[in-house]
Each structure stands twice: as C-alpha cells, then as structure tokens.
Amino acid sequence: MIDVNDLTKRYRDTVAVDGVSFTCAPGTVTGLLGPNGAGKSTTLRMLLGLVHPTSGTATVGGVPYDRIGSPARVVGAMLDASALHPGRTCRETLRVTAGLLDLPSGVADTALERVGLSGAARRRVGRLSLGMRQRLGIAHALLGDPSVLVLDEPVNGLDPDGMRWMRGLLREFASGGGTVLLSSHLLGEVGAVADRVVAMREGRVVGCGPVAELASGAGGLEDWFLARTGGHVVGGGAA
Known part of the structure; x- marks a missing residue:
C-alpha cells in the first residue's frame, strides 16, 4: 500500500506540490496523470526519499521509504533510465x-x-x-x-510494441498482488493500463477515480481530464 497524505513541497516562493493526497492499493495500477510541470515527478521523489517534503507524509506499507530495511527489495523504482x-x-x-x-x-x-x-x-x-x-x-x-513499483514516464521512447509489452508486464505484476504507481503525460496510455487515475495540475490533485468509471461517463476519460485541467490537453499513447 502506498499512502500519500497532504504532501507539500515549497522551493522558496514556488509551491511545486500542494497538499497532494492519494492511496495505491495492492493488486492495482495507479496512474499519476498530468502535463509537464504538474508536480508528478516531485511527488514520486518525495515518496522515494529523494526530496524532503515541506509538510505531509508519503509511506509504503505505513513506513517512510528511508526507514524501510533493504528498500530496493520492497520498492522497485525507475525515475530516469538515462542515469x-x-x-x-x-x-x-x-x-x-x-x-x-x-x-x-x-x-x-x-x-x-x-x-x-x-x-x-x-x-x-x-x-x-x-x-x-x-x-x-x-x-x-x-x-x-519488490512488491511495489514506482515508475516515472515508463513508456518514453517505446514503440507501439514496447508499449503493449509494458502494459502486459505491469498488469501481470499487479495481478500477482503488486502495487504499481506510474506517472505519465499520456492520457491514452494511462487509460489503457491503470485501474485508477490521479490527475494533477500545477502541483495539486484536481481529480481522481477508477478509470472504468471515469471512461464510461459522457465524453469519456479525456473530457473528464480536460474539465479538471482547464483545457490542458494530454496526448494519447495507447497502441
């Protein structure tokens, strides 16, 4: 279980993440969705103990990342493959x-x-x-x-076959009881793989819910997202 509670990060006069809260249950894939600059990566870095929050908490199984014994055996993370x-x-x-x-x-x-x-x-x-x-x-x-995966933009650079492979791997991981949290700016890709979506804009959560429920509404997932981000269009990606 991932539990993010009122997480906030300020850099002097800039608020990068503002009171973000959500949970990710075992056996599910959660998509953290938003345009570039929405605060997704900073949120993941706070969860992984790489950035110290100004306030709020982020835990895995009720424990902050930096207090987990052998954390790489509990949480597998990919933030920047080029590193x-x-x-x-x-x-x-x-x-x-x-x-x-x-x-x-x-x-x-x-x-x-x-x-x-x-x-x-x-x-x-x-x-x-x-x-x-x-x-x-x-x-x-x-x-x-690990039992938890935290991935920042995992489909970047993948061709359509690679995207399908990634979706299959993540669904298989979740089906085995694992917890997946991934960030993406690709609305179609998140809709194709995630059970739940958390939409962010300008450092805040502007909406969340089950993908199946949101996609079944009038206009589908895209209209739901656009209504909450003031017209910030997020690209597709499902293939």
Missing part, C-alpha cells in the same frame, strides 16, 4: 546492483530475459536506444523482486 552508467554493459549494470542487494549474479540474466534484453546483455548502456534504456531501467527496478 544508468553509460560505460557499463547491461549485464554489468544489473550485476553491480545485485551485489549491493546481496543477490546472486544470475538474477541479472533473469531480469534481462524478462524485459527482452537477453540479446543486448553485452551492449554498453550508452549505445542503447531510449526504448532499450527504458527496458533496462525496468529490469533494474525488478531486480530485488
């Missing part, structure tokens, strides 16, 4: 992390196979396409066999 060391191979990248988590080195090849990168195991990260780096980032997030 992986460009000089290491895909296999080396995962084996380094496996060693830090006290996992057998063989889990690296298992993770690469799971994301369809077995054939790129010896390729250096710096030579990967954006879509392949996204897949490697997902492999990195899954390495510790």
